[in-house]
Structures are given as structure tokens and as C-alpha cells.
Amino acid sequence: MHKIFCGIDEAGRGCIAGSLFIAAVILSHDKIDRFRALGIRDSKQLNYKERMNKKDSINDFLRSNHGISMILNFSAQEIDKYGLSKCMQKGLTTLYNFALTNQSCEVIFDGNTNFGIQNLQTLIKGDSKNILIAAASILAKCAKDCEMIEYDKLFPQYEFKNHKGYLTAIHKERIKKYGYCEIHRKSYHIKNLELPTTNLF
Template sequence: MKQAGLDLINRGRIAGVDEVGRGPLAGPVVAAAVILDPDHPIEGLADSKKLSEKRREALALEIRARALAVSIVYLDAAEVDRLNIGRASLEAMTQAVSRLDPLPTAAVVDGNQLPRLPVPGEAIVGGDGSHPAISAASIIAKVDRDRWMREADQRYPEYGFAGHKGYGTAAHLRALAEHGPCEIHRRSFSPVRRALSEVSQ
């Protein structure tokens, strides 16, 4: 999906945009937008899911040090429930691009849906593995969200968030059944709704 003026995609300040956290039962959806500096390329950028945690952490530090601009937006579980996860993901990406300083001349977004953007944009399926700026955004978003979930684990240790990052693993589902949902669970997701109904019975 494209917007007009995509001749700008091949020149100017191009922002890569990606989000993480669509699938988890708990925690925020996190979007990042990154404008890389063509004069300071970063080696090893790739889809964050294909990198080790140690490599992601190292690359995130390098991206923050070398990029022209980095923006991160968190939409919490309540916002995910209010908007639904699809709309929340798009809204987070819109905000991430809008908060870049300087504003890019164009944006490339991972996936097949293009959020509302303040600049021309293009959605690229598999872009997190093929476009360096999107890979950088994927890494920043993943590292930040994982850190957020590790901090949440200290507040809610009974759920094991540091291990599964909010995804619906067997251990997480057992904890939900035993303890019921906590504040950061997404009540619009069916396993959480079921746990709520069981607790209220």
C-alpha cells in the first residue's frame, strides 16, 4: 500500500517504522521510528526476531548513537482494549513518525497496512528483514518492550513476564488461571476474558 510522492522514498530522510507486541496477552504495543544516517551505516541490521537478545541490545545502543532520529511510542493495555490491537498498532506507528525530530521526508513501514502518516509512505511486507531502517526500528521497539516487560515482572512476579514477555505460553496461561488478570493484561483478548470470568464465578 502506498501514498503519493514515493519518489521521496529513494532520497531524503527516510524513516523506518515497525511495531512489536501485537500478540501478547499483556503489556503495551510498542512502535519505533528510526531515521538512519547514510554517512554512518550500521552493520548487522536484521529482523529483530532473528537476532539474539545480546546482539539486539548491542545494536540498539549503536542505533541510538548513530541514527539521525529515534522515536518510540507505547500504547498500554487499556488503549489496546479501547482501540483493538490492529488499530492500536497503526496508531502507535503514526505517533512514532509524528514525533521524529527532524521529521522525515518519507517513511517505510513493515507489513501490509500503512498507518496515517504526516509524510509519504510505503508498506513493505517483510520489510523488517529487507530494509535497514525498518530493521533498526524493529530492534529498538523489541529491546524497549522486552525491557518494559522485565520491569513489569518485578511488579507482578507471579506471572513470569520476564520469561515470556506477555505471550500466551503454557506457563502464562497457568498463572492467569491461578491468579486472574493483573493491571497490564489485555482484557479484550480471549484467554484474559476467560480468566476474568472464571475469577468472578
């Protein structure tokens, strides 16, 4: 019987708007070489169109090769209420248990901390070193991109489709002009930010 592995990564941790997404990809060891042939790379090395194409390839492969994926998301409101670390811990716990339920013998998360989850392994720059973490990074980033593109339709003045919720100069300028909207993480403290007297939220 072949060993089963799980890779986990997130997207949106460093954003100031929108959700945090955490994805897991589970696959049997004997399928990994063929999975690697898809040309999967760290999501940060791919543009939007390339990521979306890879996401489809990953999902097609998993469906036809008894692999599994799972994506969790925590809204800006949940992050403000519980804190980012608690949301990360809750999401990773859920995905770790999901991996164990699906007979994974090893669960690896991209980064240098396991958020207190015993036996969850970590790998610094794992999205460039581990194929399953790289696949998870693509699924999480695509989910984040799609969310922010939809929010851009609701709040076009912030240009969410361009910066995806990260604090770029343009994003900061728009917050200064329009204030926060309902998808901004208001618990985040932005230096030198003076909000207008009228606010959308």
C-alpha cells in the same frame, strides 16, 4: 542534499499483556552504508543480550550522525479502550508526521497494511529487508523487553521476563491459576480460558 528515509516497526502487537511499542528510525541516505556496517538485523534473529547491544550501537550512531529515533507506546488499558488497530493507526500517524517534519522523503512500515495512512509505504518482512526498519524493530523490541522485565518484578507469578507477554503455555497456565492482573489486555478473548473466582485485577 541527501535524501532522508524513515523505517518504522512495532513490538508487542501479538502480546496479551503489557504495552504496544512502535519505533521509527530516521537517517540520511549517505549514512546508511556505514549504519549497515553495525550488523543490524531483524530483532527476531537476535537474543536479548544481542538486541540490547545493538540498541546501544544504533543510538550511538544516530547521535553522532544526525539521525533520529522515536518510540511510542500504548498501554494495555489504552488497547482495551480503543482497540489495537486504532492504537496502531494513532501511533503510525504520529510517527509519519514526525518523519515528514524531519524532511523524510520516504516512510516505510513493516507489514502489509498502512492502517489507512496515505503515502505510508509498507514492506512485507521489512525487518529483514530494510536496514532502518530492522533498527526500528530492535528499538521497539528492547523497549518491550525492558517493560516486561520490570513488570515481572511486580507480578513474578506470571513469569513475564520469560515470555514477554505472549500467550505461551506457561503464561496461559498462570492466568488460569491467578487470573488477570492490571497489565493484561482484557479485551483479548483467549480460547478455553477459565479464570479463577478471585482475580488480581
